[in-house]
Amino acid sequence: MKNFVLLLALFTSITLFAQTEKVAETPQIAIKIPFGETAIVEGYKITFIEVIEDSRCPEGVNCVWAGRVHIKISYLNNKGAETFQEIIIGQVKGDEQNNSIITxxxxxxxxxxxxxxxxxxxxxxxxxxxxxxxxKILPNE
Structure with a gap:
């Protein structure tokens, strides 16, 4: 009986302690846009239109450098103006670093x-x- 009371007291204290902890950050959700498709975010249509290059080193292979993926997207605002942007993730020898921000x-x-x-x-x-x-990059990031 003493063991049961001790176990119950321990469980209760652990449960109460666990409920007082706060989450440090609000988790963010990623937006997934399949190739050739469009996502609408805050009135803008974002389309993944082209994979220009995918020179990333395949898994299971030893490469001299990691390689990169180079893509093209477009975004269209609610007034019909379309803008194109190329994105580079990774780098090949002598190239620029990532260009992975869409503004x-x-x-x-x-x-x-x-x-x-x-x-x-x-x-x-x-x-x-x-x-x-x-x-999405939040204003305070």
Whole structure:
């Protein structure tokens, strides 16, 4: 009986302690845009239109450098003005670093998190079901 009371007291104290902890950050949700498709965010239509280059080193292969993925997107505002932007994630020898921020206007920016899937050894990249993962940049970031 003493063991039961001790176990109950321990469980209660752990439960009460766990409920007082606060989450440090609000989790953010990534926006997934499959190749050739459009997502509408705050009145803007963002379209993943082209994979210009995917030279990322495939998994299971030893490469001299990691490579990069170079894509093209477009965004269309509610007035019909279309803008094109090229995004580079990663780098090849001698090239610029990442260019992975999309600035639609001063208050609406996105960070490109990833282009999926990551290439595999002996895989035909032309047939991959590419998708773009974006995260909205909050004003205080």
């Amino acid at each position: 639609i206007n001063p208050t609406l920016q996105f960070e490109v998190l990833n282009v999926t899937p990551y290439p595999q050894y002996n895989e035909n990249k032309k047939s991959l079901p590419y998708a773009l993962l974006l995260k």
